[in-house]
Amino acid sequence: MKLLIVESPAKAKTIEKYLDHEYTVRASVGHIRDLPKSNKNAIDVAGGFIPSYIISPGKEKVVADLKALAKKATEVVLATDPDREGEAIAWHIKEAIGLKKPKRIVFHEITREAVQEAMKHPREIDENLRSAQEARRVLDRLFGYDLSNLIWQKVRYGLSAGRVQSPALRILVEREKEIRAFIPEAYWVLEALLKTAAGAEINFTCSVEPKSQAEADKIVVAGEKAQWQVAKVEASSAVRRAKAPFTTSTLQQAASSRLGYSPAITMRLAQKLYEAGHISYMRTDSTNLSTVAVGEITEVIKKDFGVKYSKPQQYTAKSKNAQEAHEAIRPTHASVKSVSAGSQEQKLYRLIWQRTVASQMADAELLKTKITATALDEVVPAFVANGQQVIFPGWLSADPEARGEDVELPGVKEGESLTLKKLKATGKETEPPHRYSEAGLVKELEKRGIGRPSTYASTIKTIIDRGYVDKQDRTLKPTETGEVVSDFLSEYFGQYISDTFTAEMEDELDEIARGERKYVPTLKAFYGPFSKDIASKKKIDKLTTLGEAPTDIKCPTCTKSMQIKLGKNGKFYSCANFPDCLGARTMEGLELAAPKETGEACPKCKDGKLIEREGRFGKFISCNRYPKCKFIKKDEATEAANRAAHDTHVECSLCHKGTMIEKRGRFGVFYGCSNYPDCKNIIKAKPTGKICELCGSLMMQGTKTIPERCSNKSCLNNRPDKKAK
Numbered sequence: 246m247k248l249l250i251v252e253s254p255a256k257a258k259t260i261e262k263y264l265d266h267e268y269t270v271r272a273s274v275g276h277i278r279d280l281p282k283s284n285k286n287a288i289d290v291a292g293g294f295i296p297s298y299i300i301s302p303g304k305e306k307v308v309a310d311l312k313a314l315a316k317k318a319t320e321v322v323l324a325t326d327p328d329r330e331g332e333a334i335a336w337h338i339k340e341a342i343g344l345k346k347p348k349r350i351v352f353h354e355i356t357r358e359a360v361q362e363a364m365k366h367p368r369e370i371d372e373n374l375r376s377a378q379e380a381r382r383v384l385d386r387l388f389g390y391d392l393s394n395l396i397w398q399k400v401r402y403g404l405s406a407g408r409v410q411s412p413a414l415r416i417l418v419e420r421e422k423e424i425r426a427f428i429p430e431a432y433w434v435l436e437a438l439l440k441t442a443a444g445a446e447i448n449f450t451c452s453v454e455p456k457s458q459a460e461a462d463k464i465v466v467a468g469e470k471a472q473w474q475v476a477k478v479e480a481s482s483a484v485r486r487a488k489a490p491f492t493t494s495t496l497q498q499a500a501s502s503r504l505g506y507s508p509a510i511t512m513r514l515a516q517k518l519y520e521a522g523h524i525s526y527m528r529t530d531s532t533n534l535s536t537v538a539v540g541e542i543t544e545v546i547k548k549d550f551g552v553k554y555s556k557p558q559q560y561t562a563k564s565k566n567a568q569e570a571h572e573a574i575r576p577t578h579a580s581v582k583s584v585s586a587g588s589q590e591q592k593l594y595r596l597i598w599q600r601t602v603a604s605q606m607a608d609a610e611l612l613k614t615k616i617t618a619t620a621l622d623e624v625v626p627a628f629v630a631n632g633q634q635v636i637f638p639g640w641l642s643a644d645p646e647a648r649g650e651d652v653e654l655p656g657v658k659e660g661e662s663l664t665l666k667k668l669k670a671t672g673k674e675t676e677p678p679h680r681y682s683e684a685g686l687v688k689e690l691e692k693r694g695i696g697r698p699s700t701y702a703s704t705i706k707t708i709i710d711r712g713y714v715d716k717q718d719r720t721l722k723p724t725e726t727g728e729v730v731s732d733f734l735s736e737y738f739g740q741y742i743s744d745t746f747t748a749e750m751e752d753e754l755d756e757i758a759r760g761e762r763k764y765v766p767t768l769k770a771f772y773g774p775f776s777k778d779i780a781s782k783k784k785i786d787k788l789t790t791l792g793e794a795p796t797d798i799k800c801p802t803c804t805k806s807m808q809i810k811l812g813k814n815g816k817f818y819s820c821a822n823f824p825d826c827l828g829a830r831t832m833e834g835l836e837l838a839a840p841k842e843t844g845e846a847c848p849k850c851k852d853g854k855l856i857e858r859e860g861r862f863g864k865f866i867s868c869n870r871y872p873k874c875k876f877i878k879k880d881e882a883t884e885a886a887n888r889a890a891h892d893t894h895v896e897c898s899l900c901h902k903g904t905m906i907e908k909r910g911r912f913g914v915f916y917g918c919s920n921y922p923d924c925k926n927i928i929k930a931k932p933t934g935k936i937c938e939l940c941g942s943l944m945m946q947g948t949k950t951i952p953e954r955c956s957n958k959s960c961l962n963n964r965p966d967k968k969a970k
Contacts, residue, residue, distance in 0.1 A: 250311065255961060273338055277338060348367035356578075392738065417727070420680060479616075493574070508687055614633070614654050
């Protein structure tokens with residue numbers, strides 16, 4: 246028996262069929278090992294930045310099954326994704342199931358030809374790629390863990406920092422400050438509607454923008470009295486060249502502007518298309534197309550559009566570290582214009598097909614026309630009208646949505662008289678810079694060399710989930726919490742969240758991947774100075790107070806002055822005499838309900854008083870010295886009754902000691918182990934009592950169409966668009 250291991254269960258059956266069932270194909274269901282969460286000792290820094298990996302929770306059965314199959318196999322082939330992360334997953338599989346010298350293959354599309362060709366060229370696991378991915382993981386853990394701990398101490402518990410997320414947040418905050426500091430300037434736009442001798446009407450715009458209402462009015466008065474004529478007619482040819490095939494970031498940007506998809510949705514849909522064999526690998530920064538692909542695309546163009554539309558070409562990637570051996574995102578078969586999939590996947594596939602085919606087509610040829618009209622009065626500046634027509638569509642035939650509207654101007658001659666129908670001046674103000682959309686932030690991050698395109702979707706999701714950023718319509722607006730955290734990091738750790746540091750670190754990781762730099766010296770060069778900076782900042786005062794409130798804002802309880810503080814929901818005014826006085830106001834000045842004192846002393850810290858607070862899930866009693874003292878008074882009888890009332894009596898699949906209990910959290914109802922905090926197993930929906938045959942996790946209630954699905958989101962049985970096994 247020969248064994249081939251992939252990441253996704255969706256690939257397994259297809260690849261097994263492509264290999265004519267010569268191999269048993271199984272999936273690791275993504276990562277099987279990782280660093281333990283919230284463990285500062287997960288990395289042995291002194292020993293050479295050695296990470297201590299554990300089997301990912303819920304993956305024990307997967308590992309056991311793979312290990313059992315590997316023992317019986319005469320040959321084991323690892324076919325995880327063709328990138329650094331895929332290389333690392335292959336290495337983790339090797340280590341976890343005890344393989345000595347497994348074969349490693351890569352393919353960039355799931356087609357019979359690609360898989361069978363990859364099987365002819367097996368290699369060993371690339372230690373440079375694996376080392377680069379490990380360096381990234383260790384670096385991110387050290388950066389995030391140490392810096393987040395300091396933010397908890399100095400700003401507020403529960404906040405976090407990250408090597409890529411913090412620079413991304415800084416960019417958003419800087420833009421928000423630009424918007425607030427912006428001072429609009431007035432200007433005026435002059436528009437004239439002129440009629441030709443043949444009766445056609447043309448809209449003209451003044452070539453000069455008046456700087457005052459008086460100047461605009463003067464031009465209007467003079468223009469209404471003057472005679473108008475055609476001063477010049479200019480015609481010129483131009484071309485519009487097709488854009489390069491999609492990389493990860495340009496796909497995210499185009500899907501956002503054309504289809505309204507967020508980067509996270511785009512990557513999820515692209516993953517499905519890749520696993521179904523419809524497109525090539527969707528994590529790439531290369532714009533290359535293989536010779537075979539170009540040949541197939543050329544044939545499609547000649548057949549569907551004509552020989553003169555064909556213009557085979559290659560594009561140079563803008564990223565200096567682009568892996569040119571990889572390919573751009575393209576259809577696996579250019580002749581397939583649509584696929585059988587969900588409507589969102591179909592739209593994304595169509596977008597990829599259009600961009601890929603258009604990239605190998607001739608330039609669109611345009612005719613541009615410019616008419617200049619003048620009034621026979623020196624006070625009136627020249628007015629212009631611009632037109633544009635497509636005279637040869639070229640690549641626009643494959644991507645008509647990119648064409649836009651033609652603006653055809655009527656034929657006129659120089660010196661021809663024009664009749665003024667209307668002349669108006671419209672007062673306007675300059676606008677502040679726009680907030681970034683998700684696609685705009687992706688473009689900016691790539692431009693500055695921050696992070697990698699494959700991480701942008703998760704980076705944006707993180708800063709939204711952390712409460713640092715709100716999505717307003719399609720733009721990203723930093724919250725007050727986000728601004729406070731970003732300002733703290735910029736003041737004390739500005740060099741580590743700068744564009745230069747982040748981009749240079751990405752370059753160093755690329756050098757490790759190419760074998761030009763070593764793992765330990767790279768991490769040592771970063772962590773030595775970084776850890777010293779962290780230690781030195783522990784002496785700074787805690788930022789519990791962000792400043793004094795305006796003098797007219799008084800405490801609603803004791804009428805004393807107030808201070809600006811940061812809470813879970815952003816900034817608010819707190820009495821300067823806190824904790825002796827609990828008076829508080831919103832930033833708009835409205836009174837906040839003060840916690841009630843119970844008259845009891847805190848049994849834990851002895852210095853505090855117990856007060857009744859209003860939380861997300863109702864009233865509770867705790868110490869008024871929170872967060873220094875985190876005592877919460879519990880009614881054991883009530884808690885026991887609640888546990889009994891919400892107990893599902895389904896055994897926890899992780900620890901096998903507790904049972905799954907219905908709980909309520911920030912995002913609604915969920916089910917967690919009664920053995921918490923010793924066991925932190927949680928699932929989103931009510932468990933059915935059955936165990937998933939694929940990964941060993943609990944099965945939980947699903948939807949009307951799929952009544953039961955796996956609680957492990959990486960498992961195929963969790964996928965709502967696939968039939969549960």
